[in-house]
Amino acid sequence: MAGLVENISLIGDEIPWLKALRRKGEEAFLKSGVPGAKTEAWKYLKPKELATDDYVFSCGGCSQKVKQEIPFSCYRICFENGRFCPEGSFFPEEIEVLPLIEAILTKSSEIQFWLKQICDLNKFPFAALNQKYLNEGVYIHLPQGFVLDKPLVLDVHTSCEDKNLFSNLHNVVVLDKSSKAEVVEYYHYDGELKSHYFNNVVNQIFVGKGANLKHIKFQNEAFKASHIAFSHVLVDEKGLYDSFCLQRGADLARNESRVILRQQEAECVVNAAYKIDGWAKVDTTTDVEHLAVATKSHQLVKGVIGGQAKGIFQGKIHIAQDCVATEGNQLHKALLLSDEAEVDVKPELEIFADDVKCSHGAASGELDEEQLFYMRSRGIGYEEARQLLISAYFEEVFALLDNQDISNWLKSFL
Amino acid sequence: MTTPLLEIEDLHARVKEKEIINGFNLTINEGEVHAIMGPNGAGKSTLSNVLTGKPGYEITSGSVRYKGYDLLKLSPEERAHEGIFLCMQYPVEIPGVPTATFLKHAVNAVRKHNQQPELDTMEFLKMLKEEGKKLGIDSEMMKRPLNVGFSGGEKKRLETLQMCILKPRLSILDEADSGLDIDALKVVAEGVNSLRDKERSLLVITHYQRLLNYIVPDFVHVFADGHIVRSGDKKLALELEEKGYAGFVKEN
Numbered sequence: 001m002a003g004l005v006e007n008i009s010l011i012g013d014e015i016p017w018l019k020a021l022r023r024k025g026e027e028a029f030l031k032s033g034v035p036g037a038k039t040e041a042w043k044y045l046k047p048k049e050l051a052t053d054d055y056v057f058s059c060g061g062c063s064q065k066v067k068q069e070i071p072f073s074c075y076r077i078c079f080e081n082g083r084f085c086p087e088g089s090f091f092p093e094e095i096e097v098l099p100l101i102e103a104i105l106t107k108s109s110e111i112q113f114w115l116k117q118i119c120d121l122n123k124f125p126f127a128a129l130n131q132k133y134l135n136e137g138v139y140i141h142l143p144q145g146f147v148l149d150k151p152l153v154l155d156v157h158t159s160c161e162d163k164n165l166f167s168n169l170h171n172v173v174v175l176d177k178s179s180k181a182e183v184v185e186y187y188h189y190d191g192e193l194k195s196h197y198f199n200n201v202v203n204q205i206f207v208g209k210g211a212n213l214k215h216i217k218f219q220n221e222a223f224k225a226s227h228i229a230f231s232h233v234l235v236d237e238k239g240l241y242d243s244f245c246l247q248r249g250a251d252l253a254r255n256e257s258r259v260i261l262r263q264q265e266a267e268c269v270v271n272a273a274y275k276i277d278g279w280a281k282v283d284t285t286t287d288v289e290h291l292a293v294a295t296k297s298h299q300l301v302k303g304v305i306g307g308q309a310k311g312i313f314q315g316k317i318h319i320a321q322d323c324v325a326t327e328g329n330q331l332h333k334a335l336l337l338s339d340e341a342e343v344d345v346k347p348e349l350e351i352f353a354d355d356v357k358c359s360h361g362a363a364s365g366e367l368d369e370e371q372l373f374y375m376r377s378r379g380i381g382y383e384e385a386r387q388l389l390i391s392a393y394f395e396e397v398f399a400l401l402d403n404q405d406i407s408n409w410l411k412s413f414l
Numbered sequence: 415m416t417t418p419l420l421e422i423e424d425l426h427a428r429v430k431e432k433e434i435i436n437g438f439n440l441t442i443n444e445g446e447v448h449a450i451m452g453p454n455g456a457g458k459s460t461l462s463n464v465l466t467g468k469p470g471y472e473i474t475s476g477s478v479r480y481k482g483y484d485l486l487k488l489s490p491e492e493r494a495h496e497g498i499f500l501c502m503q504y505p506v507e508i509p510g511v512p513t514a515t516f517l518k519h520a521v522n523a524v525r526k527h528n529q530q531p532e533l534d535t536m537e538f539l540k541m542l543k544e545e546g547k548k549l550g551i552d553s554e555m556m557k558r559p560l561n562v563g564f565s566g567g568e569k570k571r572l573e574t575l576q577m578c579i580l581k582p583r584l585s586i587l588d589e590a591d592s593g594l595d596i597d598a599l600k601v602v603a604e605g606v607n608s609l610r611d612k613e614r615s616l617l618v619i620t621h622y623q624r625l626l627n628y629i630v631p632d633f634v635h636v637f638a639d640g641h642i643v644r645s646g647d648k649k650l651a652l653e654l655e656e657k658g659y660a661g662f663v664k665e666n
C-alpha cells in the first residue's frame with residue numbers, strides 16, 4: 001500500500017548533493033501535489049487518479065528481460081520494470097553509456113553539472129516527483145564529432161502484474177559539438193492488461209554546437225497504465241533537435257517537450273502523432289523557447305481519436321526580445337472518429353521580437369464520407385477503408401521521418 | 415427467359431427532402447449497352463449514386479433488382495463484389511493513399527469475395543503495369559496519392575483502368591468522356607469496349623453523342639425531371655444532338 005510519495009531507501013543517499021536534489025524534488029512536488037483542473041498547464045488532463053492509485057516501487061534486481069523484436073538494426077539499452085537491465089543491452093564503446101546511478105557515483109561532477117540544469121521544478125510537479133526518486137535511468141554521452149551509425153533504442157518494458165508498479169526513469173543525453181545520433185525511446189508491456197502501472201519519465205537532453213539529435217519516441221503502454229514524460233532540451237548554436245513522438249497506449253498520458261533554442265541558428269522539430277480509443281486521455285504539450293537570433297522551430301501534431309477518448313494539445317512558442325530572423329511554425333490536426341471523442345487544443349504564441357515568421361493552426365474533422373464511399377464502391381470493406389484513411393491521415397507527419405525502417409515499424413502499430 | 419441483370423421499377427429517391435428521382439423505370443439485360451442522356455441537374459449522377467449505394471439518399475418507393483435480388487439491401491462494397499462499378503463523374507482525391515496501394519486493396523477485396531487467391535505485390539504490380547499500358551497510364555502516376563493533382567483526363571483514365579481490372583458485370587459510366595481530349599476519348603472507349611461481352615452490361619451517361627460513336631449503345635434514353643421521358647435506339651442520340659432537350663423538359 002503506497003502512494004506517490006514514500007520514503008524508500010535509494011542508493012547514494014549519503015552523497016550530499018544527490019540527497020539535496022532529491023529533497024528539492026520532494027519539496028517541490030509536495031507543494032503542488034498532483035495538479036488538477038485549477039492548474040493551467042494541467043487543466044485538460046487533470047491526472048487526479050494518479051493521486052489515489054496504490055503503487056509498488058520497482059523491486060529487487062532486474063528480472064529476466066523479455067526479448068522484444070525490433071525490426072531494424074540498432075543498439076539497445078534495456079529497462080525492465082523500471083530497472084536497468086545489462087542483459088540485452090549493447091552499444092558501441094566509443095560513447096559513454098552508464099546507468100544513471102553509476103554515473104552519479106563515478107562521474108559525480110560531470111553528471112551534477114547536467115542534472116542541475118533542470119528547469120524550475122515548482123512548475124513541473126511530475127519532474128519534481130521524478131527527481132525525488134533520482135536513481136534509475138541512463139546517461140549517454142557522445143564525444144565531439146562522433147556519429148552514431150545505428151539508432152540507439154531505450155527499450156523500456158513493463159511486465160504488468162496485479163500490483164501497480166511506479167517507476168521514475170531519468171535519462172541524461174549529452175551530444176558534444178558536431179556529434180550525431182538517433183535515439184529511440186520505446187515503452188511497451190506484457191502481461192496483466194488492466195495494470196495501472198505508472199511510468200514517470202524525465203529526459204534531460206543537451207544538443208551541443210552543430211550537433212544533431214534525432215529523438216523518436218513510441219509510447220505503447222498498457223491500456224490502463226499511466227505515462228507522464230517530460231523532455232527538457234537545450235540546443236546550442238546550429239544544433240538540431242529533431243523529434244517525433246507516437247503515442248498509442250496508456251489510459252492517461254502526457255508527452256511534454258520543452259525545447260530551449262538558446263544560441264543562434266539552433267533549430268528544432270517537435271512532431272507527434274497519437275491514436276487513441278476507449279477512455280484514454282492523451283496529452284501532447286510543447287513549449288519551444290526561442291532565446292537567440294535566427295532560431296527555427298517546426299511542429300506538426302496529428303491525432304486520431306475514437307471511442308470516448310480525449311486528445312489534448314497545448315503548444316507554446318515563445319520568441320524572446322531581439323530574436324530577429326526567427327521562424328516558428330506549429331500545426332495541430334485531429335480526426336474524430338466518434339461523436340463522443342473529444343479534442344482540446346491550446347496554442348499560445350508569445351512574441352517579443354520583430355522580423356519573425358510565426359504561424360500556428362489547429363483543425364479537427366471527421367473521416368471524409370466521399371472518400372470512404374469511393375473506396376467502398378470499389379469493393380474495399382468499411383473497416384478496411386477506414387483504416388486506409390486513418391493511415392493516410394497520419395502519412396503527412398510520418399513522411400517527415402527520414403528513417404524508413406523506423407517509420408515503417410511505427411506505422412505497423414497504427 | 416433469363417433474369418435481367420438490372421431491373422429498376424418506379425424508383426423514387428430524394429436527397430435532403432428534395433425528390434430527384436421520380437418514377438424511374440429501366441431494365442438492362444446481360445450484354446446490353448444503354449445510354450442515358452439528359453440536361454444538367456436531371457438526376458443522372460443521383461441515379462448512379464443510388465445504384466451504387468452512396469449514403470445520404472432516401473429511397474421513398476420502388477425497387478431495384480440486380481441478378482434478381484434486392485439490390486438496395488446491399489452495402490456499397492457488397493454491390494462492388496457482386497460486379498457493380500461506377501466510373502465517377504468526379505473521382506475523389508485521397509491524399510496519403512498511393513494509387514497503387516488503393517488499387518491493390520480494391521482488387522484483392524473483390525478477389526477475396528470471389529474466393530480467388532489474393533495477388534501479392536509482385537503479381538499485382540505486373541498486372542497493373544500491363545493494364546495501365548493499354549490505357550496510356552504511366553506507372554509513375556501509380557505512386558502518387560490517389561487522384562491528387564491528376565488532370566481531369568488522367569482521373570478518367572484511372573477510373574477506366576479500375577473498371578478494366580475489376581471486370582464488373584454492370585458498369586455505370588457517369589460522363590466518362592468529360593475532360594478527355596480526342597485521343598484519350600478513343601483510348602478510354604477502347605478500354606471500355608474491351609470489356610464488352612455477352613454477360614457484361616453498360617450504362618453510359620453522357621452529354622455528347624460523340625462518345626456513342628465509339629461505345630455504340632443498343633438503347634438510348636432521354637432522362638429529364640427524374641425519369642425517362644423517351645427511349646429509342648442510337649439514332650435518338652443524333653436527334654438530341656440536333657434538337658436539344660426542348661420538348662422533353664417541363665416548361666418552368
Ligand SMILES: Nc1ncnc2c1ncn2[C@@H]1O[C@H](COP(=O)(O)OP(=O)(O)OP(=O)(O)O)[C@@H](O)[C@H]1O
Pocket residue numbers: 429430432434452453454455456457458459460461503
Ligand atoms: N446532396 C445534395 N443536396 C442537395 N441537392 C442535391 C444534392 N445532390 C444532388 N442534388 C440536386 O439534385 C439534382 C440532380 O443532380 P445530379 O447531380 O444527379 O444531376 P446530373 O443529371 O448528374 O447533372 P449533370 O449533367 O450536371 O452532371 C440537382 O438539382 C442537384 O443540385
Ligand SMILES: [Mg+2]
Pocket residue numbers: 458459460503588
Ligand atoms: Mg452528373
